[in-house]
Amino acid sequence: MTNKKEPKIEIKDLKFCHNGKVLLCVDYLRIDSPGITVIVGPNGAGKSLLLKLIQGIELPSAGQIRLNGLPISDKRQSQSMVLQTPILMRLSVYQNMSMCFERKNFFISASEKQKIIDILSRVGLGKKLSAPAKLLSGGEKQKLSLARSLISNPSILLVDEPTSTIDPNTTMLIEGLIKDQSKKGTKIIFVTHDINQAFRLASDAIMIYQGKIVEQENVISFFENPKSDFTKNYLAGKLLV
Amino acid sequence: MQFINETLSLAWGLILGFDSKVFEIVWLSLKVSLTSLILSCLFAIPLGIILGVYKFVGRNFVVLILNTLMGLPPVVVGLSVYLLLSRSGPMGWMNFLYTPYAMIIAQFILIFPIISSLTCQKVEELNSEYKDLFVSLRVKKTQQFLIFFLDSRFALLTIFLAGFGRAISEVGAVIIVGGNIDHVTRMMTTAIAMHTSQGDLSLAMALGIILLLIALTVNLLVFSLRLFVKRYGYD
Amino acid sequence: MFKILFSTFFIFSPLSSYAAEIIIQSTTSTKNSGFYDFIIPKVKKNLSLDVKVVAVGTGQAIxxxxxxxxDVLLVHDIEAETAFVKEGYGLKRYDLMYNDFIFVGPNHDNLRLRNKMNTIDVLQTIYESKVIFLSRSDNSGTHNKEKKLWELAGLEPTKYSGQWYLETGLGMGATLNIAAGKNAYTITDRATWISFKNKSDLKILFDEDPRLFNQYGIILVNPERCPxxxxxxxxxxxxxxxSDEGKSTIGSFKIANQQLFFPSN
Structure with a gap:
């Protein structure tokens, strides 16, 4: 999967319609940079939808999406997504990890088990292995959800506003974890509507508005010298949607 | 009033005195019902999960048939199994008629649609809840199967007990295929029917009370299980 | 420990009992009266043979x-039994034992059935006064006997089915339960009546007429038809x-000092 020539994410003529309305329309998008790409935009712009289309949760009405040069349904793909609201199973914290984990054999080996425990300790859930996942706090749930996505060490990680309802401490911790993962070589697409968060994380940024891509730039020119008027206004906080 | 007193003291006497005949009947009832229940769960739960997850051609038809069979009158099941197992029937060579095995087969047919149908409903619910999760983590189908089984374990236990309730209280089918033979196929329900027809209403009612107590115990288990499940967020 | 528990749980008695066993298709009256509970242990002792009894109405037993x-048919409907043998389903038919049918009804006996001379008078009185009469209507031996008696009296009560002539379609015991509840009249065999416990206000109102004779027959199922x-x-x-031993055993079966079945000669 380390085919250097192929773009990491390539989208062509993508369209998503629902009830006759075009909700998202991307003529061409290519993401090639390593590091963290942040997608910003006001609520309802289509950020989450774009992410869901890239993951395959929603299917496009038209167009195609290729990751590392392969269609998203290809078995060799290793991308993973952190959902905005975590979906946890009626199992313990540890089982929530182990059940989704792509193990080699039917039974989990000792080293695989250690890997799960290590990653849970890293997100601060090391002491709650046998706690029922549904009884965790909001922040803990999101950390568990993130840990679940990180365990498979994906080549692309899609993150959908994980911190929108979470306290600042946990937000910092989650941002730290995502930066660490990025350093390990995982390409990260991070959706947020929080400009400060975008600034803290991004190596490059994409602006979406009304289902269209308005701007795609590296972080310095995006924040200091935006090309479109919309981005200028949004960054200045002038835009009310 | 006299009848009630008589019945209650008789029931009490049967339970406390550990009446060997009553014990034999209760024991056989439990054996037959639990065996048929375990057998049907073995097949019905995987079928329910498959029907709940996969949308294959003919799936809706199977679900429709199972839902219809849920309301199957026990007498019809009893009659069909009788014709099947009768010595002049297609499976007569097995010599199962008027044995506990015949009753297990009849109960199996009665419980199977209930278990698979309820499991299917539960798994459909879970599937719509976890659909996005499975795609977001690219969880394999085989692993999803395991997740459905584990995640719904408490719901499955409730379904299991619903099947048990149907099995233990059923009379129409087992009396036809079992024949209510003393020491061989006499169960609680068939004994109740027999004593009623002998006009021995207080003994019939006393046995009914024992049956009721078993049902009560089972329901108490379900109830406490529900409390436990709620407390740990597993509901 | 678990293994032992498991194995005792899933082993059922037929596998662990005598290899030699026969199944009797029988009428309910013999079973409900406790006749078999009395006979079976003696058969086991004398012949080392397990007897399984399936008790249903005569029609269903046949x-x-x-x-x-x-393997054995033990019922009380001589015409049906003869036909059974004639059609080749059974071997020779033997008279086994007998007792009689009786009319039961409310104790007040407003119809004065106790004073009637014979069965025909009883049926005529019931027919004319239109009191509630329960018919089993289940093709059993008792039901066939009842039909024959009405025929003998030249009456057609089925015209009034649902009015005063009620067809239960149930066994003798269930029909007696209804009679007790409705204070109605019906005909029953004496064995069922004596062993029946829910008599309420019902009493024997008429009996001891040669027309009410109740003959039980025994037939072996033909092994040529049923290998x-x-x-x-x-x-x-x-x-x-x-045999003489068997007959004296039948004669010694009593409930409350009353002999229920009389062995045939």
């Missing part, structure tokens, strides 16, 4: 036996029960 689901029958043990059972 149809079960026609499907080969029994699966256990003819060897069925034969042993038959010859024991029609």
């Amino acid at each position: 149809s079960n036996a026609k499907r080969c689901d029994g 699966n029958v256990n003819i060897k043990d069925a034969n042993r059972f038959l010859h024991w029960i029609i």
Whole structure:
């Protein structure tokens, strides 16, 4: 999967319609940079939808999406997504990890088990292995959800506003974890509507508005010298949607 | 009033005195019902999960048939199994008629649609809840199967007990295929029917009370299980 | 420990009991009266033979036996029994034992059935006064007897079905329960009546008429028709029960000092 020539994410003529309305329309998008790409935009712009289309949760009405040069349904793909609201199973914290984990054999080996425990300790859930996942706090749930996505060490990680309802401490911790993962070589697409968060994380940024891509730039020119008027206004906080 | 007193003291006497005949009947009832229940769960739960997850051609038809069979009158099941197992029937060579095995087969047919149908409903619910999760983590189908089984374990236990309730209280089918033979196929329900027809209403009612107590115990288990499940967020 | 528990749980008695066993398709009256509870231990002792009894109405017992689901037929409907043998389903028919039918009804006896001379008078009185009469209507021996008696009296009560002539379609015990509840009249065999416990206000109002004779017959299921029958043990059972020893055993069965069945000669 380390085919250097192929773009990491390539989208062509993508369209998503629902009830006759075009909700998202991307003529061409290519993401090639390593590091963290942040997608910003006001609520309802289509950020989450774009992410869901890239993951395959929603299917496009038209167009195609290729990751590392392969269609998203290809078995060799290793991308993973952190959902905005975590979906946890009626199992313990540890089982929530182990059940989704792509193990080699039917039974989990000792080293695989250690890997799960290590990653849970890293997100601060090391002491709650046998706690029922549904009884965790909001922040803990999101950390568990993130840990679940990180365990498979994906080549692309899609993150959908994980911190929108979470306290600042946990937000910092989650941002730290995502930066660490990025350093390990995982390409990260991070959706947020929080400009400060975008600034803290991004190596490059994409602006979406009304289902269209308005701007795609590296972080310095995006924040200091935006090309479109919309981005200028949004960054200045002038835009009310 | 006299009848009630008589019945209650008789029931009490049967339970406390550990009446060997009553014990034999209760024991056989439990054996037959639990065996048929375990057998049907073995097949019905995987079928329910498959029907709940996969949308294959003919799936809706199977679900429709199972839902219809849920309301199957026990007498019809009893009659069909009788014709099947009768010595002049297609499976007569097995010599199962008027044995506990015949009753297990009849109960199996009665419980199977209930278990698979309820499991299917539960798994459909879970599937719509976890659909996005499975795609977001690219969880394999085989692993999803395991997740459905584990995640719904408490719901499955409730379904299991619903099947048990149907099995233990059923009379129409087992009396036809079992024949209510003393020491061989006499169960609680068939004994109740027999004593009623002998006009021995207080003994019939006393046995009914024992049956009721078993049902009560089972329901108490379900109830406490529900409390436990709620407390740990597993509901 | 678990293994032992498991194995005892899933082993059922037929596998662990005598290999030699026969199935009797029987009427309910013999079973409900406790006749078999009395006879079976004696058969076991004398012949080392397990007897399984399926008690249903005579009509159903005969149809079960026609499907080969029994080795011995023990019922009380001589015409149906003769036909059963004639059609080749059974071997020779033997008279086994007898008792009689009785009319039961509310104790007040407003119709003065107790004073009637014969069965025909009783039926005529019931017919004319239109009191509630319960018919089993289940093709049993008792039901066929009842039909024959109405025929003998030249009456057609079925015209009034649902009015005062009620057809229950149930067994004798269930029909007696309804009679007790409705204070109605019905006809029953004496064995069922004596062993029936829910009599309420019902009493015997008429009996002891030769027309009310109740004959039980015994037939072996034909092994040529039904190769699966256990003819060897069925034969042993038959010859024991029609022997002098078997007959005296039948005669010694009593409830509350009343003899329920009288062995035939």
